[in-house]
Amino acid sequence: MSETENTPFERVALIGIGLICSSLARVIQREGLAREVVAFSRTEETRKKAASLGIVDSVADTPEEAVTGADLVVLGTPVGAYAAVADTIAGHLAEGAIVTDVGSVKGSVIDAVAPRLPVHVHFVPGHPLAGTEHSGPDAGFDTLFQGRWCILTPLEETDAAAVERVAALWRRAGSMVDIMDPSHHDLVLAITSHLPHLIAYNIVGTVTDLEDQTKREVIKYAASGFRDFTRIAASDPVMWRDIFMNNREAVLEMLGRFTEDLSRLQRAIRWGEADTLEALFTRTRDIRRQIIAEKQA
Amino acid sequence: MSETENTPFERVALIGIGLICSSLARVIQREGLAREVVAFSRTEETRKKAASLGIVDSVADTPEEAVTGADLVVLGTPVGAYAAVADTIAGHLAEGAIVTDVGSVKGSVIDAVAPRLPVHVHFVPGHPLAGTEHSGPDAGFDTLFQGRWCILTPLEETDAAAVERVAALWRRAGSMVDIMDPSHHDLVLAITSHLPHLIAYNIVGTVTDLEDQTKREVIKYAASGFRDFTRIAASDPVMWRDIFMNNREAVLEMLGRFTEDLSRLQRAIRWGEADTLEALFTRTRDIRRQIIAEKQA
Numbered sequence: 001m002s003e004t005e006n007t008p009f010e011r012v013a014l015i016g017i018g019l020i021c022s023s024l025a026r027v028i029q030r031e032g033l034a035r036e037v038v039a040f041s042r043t044e045e046t047r048k049k050a051a052s053l054g055i056v057d058s059v060a061d062t063p064e065e066a067v068t069g070a071d072l073v074v075l076g077t078p079v080g081a082y083a084a085v086a087d088t089i090a091g092h093l094a095e096g097a098i099v100t101d102v103g104s105v106k107g108s109v110i111d112a113v114a115p116r117l118p119v120h121v122h123f124v125p126g127h128p129l130a131g132t133e134h135s136g137p138d139a140g141f142d143t144l145f146q147g148r149w150c151i152l153t154p155l156e157e158t159d160a161a162a163v164e165r166v167a168a169l170w171r172r173a174g175s176m177v178d179i180m181d182p183s184h185h186d187l188v189l190a191i192t193s194h195l196p197h198l199i200a201y202n203i204v205g206t207v208t209d210l211e212d213q214t215k216r217e218v219i220k221y222a223a224s225g226f227r228d229f230t231r232i233a234a235s236d237p238v239m240w241r242d243i244f245m246n247n248r249e250a251v252l253e254m255l256g257r258f259t260e261d262l263s264r265l266q267r268a269i270r271w272g273e274a275d276t277l278e279a280l281f282t283r284t285r286d287i288r289r290q291i292i293a294e295k296q297a
Numbered sequence: 298m299s300e301t302e303n304t305p306f307e308r309v310a311l312i313g314i315g316l317i318c319s320s321l322a323r324v325i326q327r328e329g330l331a332r333e334v335v336a337f338s339r340t341e342e343t344r345k346k347a348a349s350l351g352i353v354d355s356v357a358d359t360p361e362e363a364v365t366g367a368d369l370v371v372l373g374t375p376v377g378a379y380a381a382v383a384d385t386i387a388g389h390l391a392e393g394a395i396v397t398d399v400g401s402v403k404g405s406v407i408d409a410v411a412p413r414l415p416v417h418v419h420f421v422p423g424h425p426l427a428g429t430e431h432s433g434p435d436a437g438f439d440t441l442f443q444g445r446w447c448i449l450t451p452l453e454e455t456d457a458a459a460v461e462r463v464a465a466l467w468r469r470a471g472s473m474v475d476i477m478d479p480s481h482h483d484l485v486l487a488i489t490s491h492l493p494h495l496i497a498y499n500i501v502g503t504v505t506d507l508e509d510q511t512k513r514e515v516i517k518y519a520a521s522g523f524r525d526f527t528r529i530a531a532s533d534p535v536m537w538r539d540i541f542m543n544n545r546e547a548v549l550e551m552l553g554r555f556t557e558d559l560s561r562l563q564r565a566i567r568w569g570e571a572d573t574l575e576a577l578f579t580r581t582r583d584i585r586r587q588i589i590a591e592k593q594a
Binding site for chain 1: 377426430446448481484485486488489490491492493494495496497498499500501502503504505506507511514515516517518519522523524525526527528529530531532534535537538539541542545548549551552554555556558559562563566567569571574575577578579580581582583584585586587588591
């Protein structure tokens with residue numbers, strides 16, 4: 001392990017303490033990566049819960065209080081709140097502090113945050129590709145990031161040493177770290193994560209509109225396909241609202257391709273084109289094999 | 298346990314020995330529900346595999362040979378093959394034999410099979426709501442049906458004792474058994490299983506059309522949403538082709554509702570209607586809670 005990876009932070013401020021940041025707090029505690037961890041949450045209920053879980057050293061009533069004296073600040077609120085948070089903390093950030101985040105979109109996050117931060121801090125946008133359908137500080141656990149990718153999308157001018165310190169933090173959490181262009185990140189995530197969530201939310205929404213008798217039976221007999229979708233569609237509503245509001249173009253692009261392809265399938269079913277269906281269904285098996293191989297590699 | 302549930306069958310013929318029928322064979326063996334189990338498969342490779350697994354007493358080279366002397370015949374091929382199988386076995390079925398099936402659609406199965414069977418047999422259409430994305434006799438296991446529903450859709454004229462013997466078999470497999478109207482079954486399954494599979498196949502297909510570099514990254518970073526979809530889209534291509542060909546109307550009806558709803562979401566994203574998204578995403582959480590409650594009930 002390199003020297004950098006052993007260097008703990010002095011004071012880590014977690015702005016928002018939901019699934020991701022509470023999991024990170026547990027990692028920092030387990031690995032001894034900071035002398036002090038302070039968490040801010042907008043609601044008193046969450047602050048109390050975070051404190052009672054014993055995963056942070058203290059909770060702060062305001063973001064300003066949390067970031068004061070911190071050498072690492074982690075933004076972990078829904079991304080729609082980032083601009084307001086950045087405005088609030090900007091005047092309280094220490095010289096040389098690193099500001100990073102865990103948001104699922106990167107282009108709009110950079111647009112919202114970077115211009116609001118003082119020049120004497122280092123902004124390292126990040127996205128750990130990990131999560132569950134559960135929310136809140138009690139939903140976190142210290143192995144959430146184990147074996148998962150974390151993508152960092154630093155700006156051209158970002159200090160390389162700051163990027164490396166954030167990368168080292170995620171490696172201690174068990175993640176593999178990659179550097180990527182923000183807009184490419186947003187395109188890849190639009191298809192791997194955002195569109196699947198949109199579709200899952202949509203099909204579960206379609207079910208809620210069914211007449212009561214049928215809806216009750218759909219719930220009762222939830223076969224594996226639908227059950228998986230309901231799990232995805234139980235994810236945090238505000239977080240996901242903000243993702244779609246902030247990755248609009250990439251999601252609309254992928255959604256356009258998806259609906260074109262779905263129209264073709266619809267037509268194949270209507271006109272009994274069995275070969276079209278079988279050919280597609282055979283082709284998609286191969287992608288699954290590649291994903292399984294990738295995880296073994 | 299009632300006397301009926303202890304009565305074993307003399308000879309069970311499994312027509313097709315994939316995931317479902319091989320799992321049923323393991324249940325029959327474990328529970329001692331038949332003196333003899335014989336399996337037919339179209340390919341020699343599968344027949345050899347079934348024999349070498351030791352889960353059946355013998356394999357037959359033809360469906361006629363398999364059903365001769367059987368008091369229970371289970372159709373377990375893709376549903377598109379049922380009519381041809383029924384034609385082949387009709388003249389070889391014993392007086393009073395029960396013919397059942399495990400197909401995922403019921404209306405078209407009844408139309409295809411019932412008129413082809415002799416009057417001296419009992420036809421009890423069935424559908425165990427269980428499965429995995431894996432196929433073939435080696436993919437089966439004896440707990441596949443444990444805690445899952447099995448839906449029977451007998452015709453009005455079907456002998457009640459025959460229905461009860463099939464129900465008892467599934468209960469010994471660990472399933473809960475419900476009786477349902479075939480067309481209602483097909484509507485409920487269209488939304489709980491068929492549409493989710495179609496959508497999963499479609500999104501994975503959309504990915505296969507991406508340019509190579511992006512496709513490689515989608516596979517590498519397959520986040521939880523997409524990874525779940527690829528698992529579903531790895532299901533047996535011929536089985537699913539036949540399901541869509543045989544549950545056309547119900548699937549098209551549900552697909553129509555789904556795409557209408559998706560267009561509304563697309564518009565909400567394009568025009569930045571955050572409230573529309575949040576309202577839907579909050580509503581869908583509730584369905585998940587109901588499904589979890591139902592499983593506990």
